[in-house]
Amino acid sequence: NAGVTQTPKFQVLKTGQSMTLQCAQDMNHNSMYWYRQDPGMGLRLIYYSASEGTTDKGEVPNGYNVSRLNKREFSLRLESAAPSQTSVYFCASSDGQGGQETQYFGPGTRLLVL
Amino acid sequence: AQSVTQLGSHVSVSEGALVLLRCNYSSSVPPYLFWYVQYPNQGLQLLLKYTSAATLVKGINGFEAEFKKSETSFHLTKPSAHMSDAAEYFCAVSGGYQKVTFGTGTKLQVIP
Numbered sequence: 001n002a003g004v005t006q007t008p009k010f011q012v013l014k015t016g017q018s019m020t021l022q023c024a025q026d027m028n029h030n031s032m033y034w035y036r037q038d039p040g041m042g043l044r045l046i047y048y049s050a051s052e053g054t055t056d057k058g059e060v061p062n063g064y065n066v067s068r069l070n071k072r073e074f075s076l077r078l079e080s081a082a083p084s085q086t087s088v089y090f091c092a093s094s095d096g097q098g099g100q101e102t103q104y105f106g107p108g109t110r111l112l113v114l
Numbered sequence: 115a116q117s118v119t120q121l122g123s124h125v126s127v128s129e130g131a132l133v134l135l136r137c138n139y140s141s142s143v144p145p146y147l148f149w150y151v152q153y154p155n156q157g158l159q160l161l162l163k164y165t166s167a168a169t170l171v172k173g174i175n176g177f178e179a180e181f182k183k184s185e186t187s188f189h190l191t192k193p194s195a196h197m198s199d200a201a202e203y204f205c206a207v208s209g210g211y212q213k214v215t216f217g218t219g220t221k222l223q224v225i226p
Contacts, residue, residue: 004157035216040123042204042218043158058213090157099208100146100165105157 001026004106006091012112013081021076021109023091031094032074033058033103034066036087043090049074081113116141118205120217128225133177133192135220137205140186147188148206148214149179158204164188175199200224 007022025032030051035043045058049068063085065077074093078085089109094101121136139145146165150158162173169181175198179190188205205217 033213040218043216045213048213092157099214100163102148102160102163103158103214105159107155107157 003027004091004093004104006089006106006109008109009107010110010112012114013078014114015082017081018077018079019081019111020078021089021091021111022073023075023106024073025091025093025104026072027093027095027104028071029093029095029104030071031096031101032068033092033094034064034074034076035090035092036060037090037108038087046076046089078111081111083113085111086113087111116145116207116209116215118207118215118217120203120205120220122220123218124221124223126223126225127195129197130194133190133195133199133222135190135203135205135222137179137188137190137217138186139188139205139207141207141209143209146208147179147181148208149173149177149188149190150204150206150216152202152204152219154201161190161203195222195224197224197226 004025033048034046047066049055052071091106092103094103117140119138148163149161152158162171164181172178177192202219202221208214
């Protein structure tokens, strides 16, 4: 099992450009998450999907959109990138949403917006 | 509302010394508590979690944590640090169906 995979690993964008970060999991998990990690701020939840066909905003959703394409895939889109979106983005998945489930993380996408 | 506070953004210990990483939480409902570890250029992986069973939780790589309700703490310890323990450690809390809230992380440096 590959677990959670993310593409690309690294990306440089110019302000105003758009891009989609891809995430896939092969553990048959219902719930998927997108986080951003910034120095000194830990991980902050951008969006999550409790099940196929549903998505909800997290703590920092502004400037992002998501799509739960199917049970395996959950993508994050930046429509018009801004320097404030320079960060490391992590996708995660878990089996359920009761709060006690372990989250499994991908290796991350490092995004630099110039 | 729920939150976690990790005391010390950087901790240095000598190889073989005790590792103690501090975490205090706030939760309006009985919490689930987690410690995750992040090695350089990798995603997070679970070290251990408390889900209201035993208050002393043992995890991977010799780490353990004790849930103390009266102190609202969930500190992470390891008796003897190894060089391979150098990483960033995140405490996290979840209350029932609330989403997991992560702390700001503590970077552990192990000095030979």
